[in-house]
Amino acid sequence: VQLQASGGGLVQAGGSLRLSCAASGSIFSINVMGWYRQAPGKQREPVAFITAGGTITYADPVKGRFTISRDNAKNTGYLQMNSLKSEDTAVYRCYAQALMTSRSYVDSWGQGTLVTVSS
Numbered sequence: 001v002q003l004q005a006s007g008g009g010l011v012q013a014g015g016s017l018r019l020s021c022a023a024s025g026s027i028f029s030i031n032v033m034g035w036y037r038q039a040p041g042k043q044r045e046p047v048a049f050i051t052a053g054g055t056i057t058y059a060d061p062v063k064g065r066f067t068i069s070r071d072n073a074k075n076t077g078y079l080q081m082n083s084l085k086s087e088d089t090a091v092y093r094c095y096a097q098a099l100m101t102s103r104s105y106v107d108s109w110g111q112g113t114l115v116t117v118s119s
Contacts, residue, residue, distance in 0.1 A: 001108040003096055005093070006113065011115075015117070016080070017081045017115060019081070019115075021076065021079075026100050027101070030070075032095075033050055035049075035079050035094050036093050040089075050069065061087070066079060066082070091113065092112065095107070
């Protein structure tokens with residue numbers, strides 16, 4: 001599975017950005033899509049995840065500000081980030097667990113996309 005991420009950039013505090021993550025390959029279905037982030041000098045942390053059935057989980061720091069969604073027909077996930085804070089500055093990496101046409105499960109990571117929030 002190849003994951004193509006896009007949408008990062010520089011934004012002022014209080015602003016918004018939307019990340020996208022498009023999956024391609026011999027995919028039968030995608031079980032879970034989501035994002036992790038890693039800020040400078042910190043460990044990687046989970047941000048948000050959405051299952052094929054629409055179950056969503058958010059990390060506490062982003063609850064009420066970030067919204068994750070997916071378009072199953074396009075094998076694409078989205079992370080809408082509103083009310084951004086300086087502490088949201090990090091490299092965001094999308095993740096997907098896919099069921100391949102070979103009936104094997106594969107965990108995949110996209111390239112990181114930098115989100116910088118200026119205060």
